Amino acid sequence: MSNYYIALIPLLPLATFVLLGLFGRKYLSGISGIIGTLSLLASTIISLVTAYNYFFITERVNGVFQPIIALKYTWLQFSANVSIDLGIMLDPISMMMIVVVTFVSLMVHIFSLGYMKGEERFATYYAFLSLFTFSMLGLVLSTNIFQIYMFWELVGVSSFLLIGYYFDKPSAVAASKKAFIVTRFADLGFLIGILILAYNAETLDFGILIERLTDATSPYLINSTASTLLGVSALTWGLVLVFLGGAGKSAMFPFHIWLPDAMEGPTPVSALIHAATMVVAGVFLVARLFPIFAFDVSALTVVTYVGVFSALFAAIIACTQTDIKRVLAYSTMSQIGYMMFSLGISHHGGENGLGYMASMFHLFTHAFFKSLLFLGAGAVIHLVHSNEMKDMGGLRKLMPITHITFLIACLAIAGIPPFAGFFSKEEILMAAFENNKLVYVVAVFTSGLTAFYMFRLYYSIFWSKQSHAHADHGEGTLTMKIPLIILGACALSVGFVPIASLVTSDGAALETHIDYIFSLTPVALAIAGILLATSLYKNENSKPQSIANGLGGFYTAAHKKFYMDELYLFITKNIIFNLIGKAAAWIDKTIVDGFMNLLADVTAEISNLIKGLQSGKLQHYAVYFFVGMIGFMLLFIYLWI
Amino acid sequence: MNEIGLTQVLIVSTILFFIGVYGFLTRRNMITMLMSIELILNSININFVAFNKYLYADKLDGTFFTIFIITIAAAEASVAIAIIIHLYRNLKSIDVDDADMMKF
Amino acid sequence: MAVTARKIFRSAIYLLFSLIGIAALYFWMNVEFIAAVQIVVYVGGIVVLIIFSIFLTHDSSADMKKPNLISALFSAFAVSFACALVVLFITNHTFIPSSNAVIEPSVKNIGRQMLSTTEHGFMLPFEVVSMLLLAAMIGSIVIALKTKPKV
Numbered sequence: 001m002s003n004y005y006i007a008l009i010p011l012l013p014l015a016t017f018v019l020l021g022l023f024g025r026k027y028l029s030g031i032s033g034i035i036g037t038l039s040l041l042a043s044t045i046i047s048l049v050t051a052y053n054y055f056f057i058t059e060r061v062n063g064v065f066q067p068i069i070a071l072k073y074t075w076l077q078f079s080a081n082v083s084i085d086l087g088i089m090l091d092p093i094s095m096m097m098i099v100v101v102t103f104v105s106l107m108v109h110i111f112s113l114g115y116m117k118g119e120e121r122f123a124t125y126y127a128f129l130s131l132f133t134f135s136m137l138g139l140v141l142s143t144n145i146f147q148i149y150m151f152w153e154l155v156g157v158s159s160f161l162l163i164g165y166y167f168d169k170p171s172a173v174a175a176s177k178k179a180f181i182v183t184r185f186a187d188l189g190f191l192i193g194i195l196i197l198a199y200n201a202e203t204l205d206f207g208i209l210i211e212r213l214t215d216a217t218s219p220y221l222i223n224s225t226a227s228t229l230l231g232v233s234a235l236t237w238g239l240v241l242v243f244l245g246g247a248g249k250s251a252m253f254p255f256h257i258w259l260p261d262a263m264e265g266p267t268p269v270s271a272l273i274h275a276a277t278m279v280v281a282g283v284f285l286v287a288r289l290f291p292i293f294a295f296d297v298s299a300l301t302v303v304t305y306v307g308v309f310s311a312l313f314a315a316i317i318a319c320t321q322t323d324i325k326r327v328l329a330y331s332t333m334s335q336i337g338y339m340m341f342s343l344g345i346s347h348h349g350g351e352n353g354l355g356y357m358a359s360m361f362h363l364f365t366h367a368f369f370k371s372l373l374f375l376g377a378g379a380v381i382h383l384v385h386s387n388e389m390k391d392m393g394g395l396r397k398l399m400p401i402t403h404i405t406f407l408i409a410c411l412a413i414a415g416i417p418p419f420a421g422f423f424s425k426e427e428i429l430m431a432a433f434e435n436n437k438l439v440y441v442v443a444v445f446t447s448g449l450t451a452f453y454m455f456r457l458y459y460s461i462f463w464s465k466q467s468h469a470h471a472d473h474g475e476g477t478l479t480m481k482i483p484l485i486i487l488g489a490c491a492l493s494v495g496f497v498p499i500a501s502l503v504t505s506d507g508a509a510l511e512t513h514i515d516y517i518f519s520l521t522p523v524a525l526a527i528a529g530i531l532l533a534t535s536l537y538k539n540e541n542s543k544p545q546s547i548a549n550g551l552g553g554f555y556t557a558a559h560k561k562f563y564m565d566e567l568y569l570f571i572t573k574n575i576i577f578n579l580i581g582k583a584a585a586w587i588d589k590t591i592v593d594g595f596m597n598l599l600a601d602v603t604a605e606i607s608n609l610i611k612g613l614q615s616g617k618l619q620h621y622a623v624y625f626f627v628g629m630i631g632f633m634l635l636f637i638y639l640w641i
Numbered sequence: 642m643n644e645i646g647l648t649q650v651l652i653v654s655t656i657l658f659f660i661g662v663y664g665f666l667t668r669r670n671m672i673t674m675l676m677s678i679e680l681i682l683n684s685i686n687i688n689f690v691a692f693n694k695y696l697y698a699d700k701l702d703g704t705f706f707t708i709f710i711i712t713i714a715a716a717e718a719s720v721a722i723a724i725i726i727h728l729y730r731n732l733k734s735i736d737v738d739d740a741d742m743m744k745f
Numbered sequence: 746m747a748v749t750a751r752k753i754f755r756s757a758i759y760l761l762f763s764l765i766g767i768a769a770l771y772f773w774m775n776v777e778f779i780a781a782v783q784i785v786v787y788v789g790g791i792v793v794l795i796i797f798s799i800f801l802t803h804d805s806s807a808d809m810k811k812p813n814l815i816s817a818l819f820s821a822f823a824v825s826f827a828c829a830l831v832v833l834f835i836t837n838h839t840f841i842p843s844s845n846a847v848i849e850p851s852v853k854n855i856g857r858q859m860l861s862t863t864e865h866g867f868m869l870p871f872e873v874v875s876m877l878l879l880a881a882m883i884g885s886i887v888i889a890l891k892t893k894p895k896v
Contacts, residue, residue: 667816
C-alpha cells in the first residue's frame with residue numbers, strides 16, 4: 001500500500017496550525033474549534049487504521065515485528081555516513097504512541113470546545129494545540145535521533161506557548177519560562193549525549209545506531225566503551241546525558257520543578273501535555289534507545305534509581321497538596337517514575353523484557369486515566385472557579401457524570417481490578433520483583449500511597465463538606481461530558497488490550513499471565529489506602545489535621561515540596577548570578593565594550609589630526625603641493641628610470 | 642656668447658623660480674604673494690627664451706610662448722587684484738591667514 | 746629682497762628692479778622684442794597696478810607681519826633642497842643644439858609668424874588670448890564692483 005497517507009498523520013495538525021495561526025483570529029474564530037477537532041479526527045482515524053494495519057495485517061518476520069521505514073528524506077548530509085534524515089518509522093512503540101497521542105488529543109479538543117468557550121483567543125488556543133499535536137506525532141515517528149531532537153524542542157516550544165496561554169497572569173508567564181528553561185537545560189545534556197553517541201557510532205539513524213552499538217563485536221561499540229572520561233566509558237556518558245534530556249522533559253527528579261507550576265495553563269492543556277503525551281516523551285526516548293541502554297548496565301541503573309526515587313518523592317508530596325491540579329501533577333510525576341524504573345530494571349529480549357513491555361503498557365493505560373482525571377478536574381474547576389480543595393466538597397450531586405468518571409479513574413490509578421491500571425501495574429511489579437527486590441518494596445509502598453492520596457482528592461472534591469458552590473451553569477456542556485464518558489469507558493476496558501503480544505522489547509510476542517497470589521499484596525495495600533482515605537476525608541473531621549501536627553516537621557517539608565524551589569533559587573541567585581553572571585557582565589561591559597569604544601576613540605582622534613590639514617590657509621596648501629611635487633619628482637626620477 | 646652657455650642661464654632662472662616659490666610660501670600679505678607669482682612667471686619666460694635661442698634657433702616658438710605668457714600674466718594679475726580688493730572689503734584685511742573660511 | 750622686504754612698498758620697488766633686470770637679460774640674449782614687451786607690460790603695467798592696489802588696501806607705511814618661523818624655516822629648507830636637485834639635473838644633462846638654419850627673431854619675422862595660419866602659425870592662440878584678455882577685463886570689473894545698496 002502506498003505509505004504517503006501515513007505522512008498525513010502529523011501533517012494534518014500542522015496544516016491546521018498554519019491555517020488557524022494565520023487566519024484564525026480574524027476570520028475563523030467561531031469555527032476554529034470545529035476545524036481543529038475535525039482535522040484531528042481525521043488524523044486519529046488514519047492513525048488507528050495505520051496501527052491496525054501494522055499490528056494485524058502486516059506480516060511478522062519470525063513472529064517479530066519489524067520496524068518499517070515508511071518515508072525517508074535526507075535533509076542534511078554531514079559526511080558519507082552521517083546525515084540528518086527526516087522520516088517516518090513504524091514500529092510497535094511508535095504505533096502505540098500515535099494512537100495514544102491522537103486519541104487523547106481528540107478528547108482534549110472536544111472538551112475544549114466547551115471549556116474554552118467565550119475565550120477571546122479561542123483560535124490561537126486551537127492553533128497551539130494543533131502545533132503541539134504535530135510536534136508530538138513527529139517526535140514519535142522519528143527515524144533519526146536528530147529529528148527527534150528537533151521535534152523535542154518543538155514540543156517544548158508548544159508547551160511554553162500553551163502554559164503561558166493566559167499571558168496576562170504573571171504566574172503563568174513565570175511558569176512557562178520556568179518550564180522552558182528547565183527543559184532546555186536538560187536538553188543541553190541531550191544534545192551532548194547525541195553528539196557523543198553519533199560520534200562513536202558515526203550515524204544518526206536509530207536503526208543503524210542500535211545495530212552498531214549493541215553488537216558486541218562491532219568496532220563502534222568497542223571504541224565507545226574503550227574511551228573513558230573520569231572512569232566512565234563514553235557510551236555510558238552518552239546514554240546518561242541522553243537520559244538527562246528525557247528526565248527533564250518527563251519531570252524526573254531533579255528536573256521536576258516545572259511540572260507543578262505548569263498547571264497555570266488551561267486544564268485541558270494539562271490533560272494533553274502534562275498527563276498523557278509530552279511528559280512521557282522521556283520514557284519514549286529511553287524505550288527507543290532501549291537496546292543500547294540494555295547493553296550498558298550502569299546507564300540503566302541510573303534510569304532505575306532516578307525513576308524509583310521520583311515515584312516515591314512525588315507520592316509523598318502529593319499527600320500534602322491542596323490544589324487539585326498540583327496533586328494530579330505530582331501524581332503524574334510518580335506514575336512516570338514507575339514507567340522509568342520499569343524500563344530500568346528490564347533486560348532486552350524474551351522473558352527478560354517484561355519490564356519494557358510493562359512500562360509501555362502502563363504508558364498506554366496511564367494516558368487514558370490521567371487525562372480523564374485532568375479533564376474531570378477541569379470540569380470541577382469550571383464549575384467552582386477555583387483550584388483549591390477547600391472550595392469544593394459534596395459536588396457529587398451537582399456533577400453526576402463527572403463524579404462517576406472521576407471515580408473510575410481513581411480506581412484505575414489505584415490499581416483495583418478490573419480497571420485498566422491494575423493490569424499494567426501488575427506487570428510492573430512483577431518485573432520489579434523478579435529483578436530488584438528493593439525497587440519492588442518501594443514500588444509497592446508507593447502504590448499504597450497513590451491509592452491514599454488519590455482517594456483523598458476524590459473525597460475532598462465530591463464528599464467531605466457540603467459545597468457552597470452554586471450551580472450557576474450546571475455541570476458543563478455536552479462537549480465537556482462526552483470526552484469524560486469516552487475516556488471513562490476506555491479506563492475500564494484498555495486493561496484488556498493484549499499489549500503484551502504487540503509491544504515488547506524485541507518485537508516478539510510475550511506470554512503474560514496474571515498471578516493472582518502475587519497481586520494480592522499490592523491490591524490489599526491499595527484497598528488499605530482507600531479505607532484510610534475514606535476514614536480521614538469522607539466526612540469532614542479533624543483527624544487529618546492531628547496527623548499532620550503529629551508528623552510535624554516532615555509534614556511541613558513535604559507540604560513545601562521539600563524546599564526544592566528554594567534550593568534552585570538559592571543556587572541560581574547566589575552562585576550563578578554572582579559568580580558567573582557578574583563576571584561575565586563585567587567582561588562584557590569593560591573589555592568588549594571598552595575595546596569597541598577604544599577603536600572608535602582612536603579613529604576619532606586620528607581623524608581630528610587629519611582634519612587639521614584642512615586649515616583653509618592657502619599657503620599651507622601650497623606647501624603640501626610643493627612638497628608633494630618634489631616627492632613625486634624624486635620618485636619618478638630615481639625609481640622609475 | 643656661448644661661453645656663458647645655456648646651463649648658466651638655466652641656473653639663473655632656476656634660482657629665480659625658487660626664490661619666487663619661497664616668497665609665495667612665506668609671505669603673509671596677499672599682494673606680496675602676487676608679486677612672488679610674477680617672479681615665478683618671469684623665470685619661466687627666461688627659460689623659454691633661453692631654450693629657444695640655444696637649442697632651437699630655427700624656430701620662434703619660444704618667443705611666442707613668452708609673449709603669450711606675459712599677456713596671460715597681465716590678465717591674471719588684474720583679476721587677482723580685483724579679488725583681493727573684494728576680499729579686503731569683506732574681511733578688512735589682506736592677511737592671507739585671515740582668509741581661512743574654507744576649513745573643516 | 747622682493748620676497749623678504751618688510752615694508753610692502755619697498756617690496757614692490759624691488760620687484761620693479763628685478764623685472765628690469767630680466768629685461769636686460771632679454772636684451773643680452775638678442776630678443777629685443779620680448780625685452781620691449783616686458784618693460785612695457787610688466788614694468789609699466791603690472792607693477793603700477795600692484796602699487797595702486799597697495800594704496801587701495803593697505804597702510805603702506807606700516808611694517809608687515811613676520812611670517813611664522815617654523816613654516817619659514819620649513820619652506821626655506823624645502824625650497825633649497827628642490828633647487829639643489831634641479832641644479833644638479835641641469836648641470837648633468839647635455840644639451841644638443843639643433844643644426845638647422847638660424848632664424849632671426851626680428852620684429853618682422855615675429856609679426857609674420859604670428860598672423861599666419863600655416864605651419865608654425867600662431868593665429869589661433871593669438872585670437873584665444875585676445876578673448877582671454879577681454880574676459881579678464883570684464884571679470885575684474887565685475888568682481889571689484891561695489892554693489893550699491895538698493896534704494
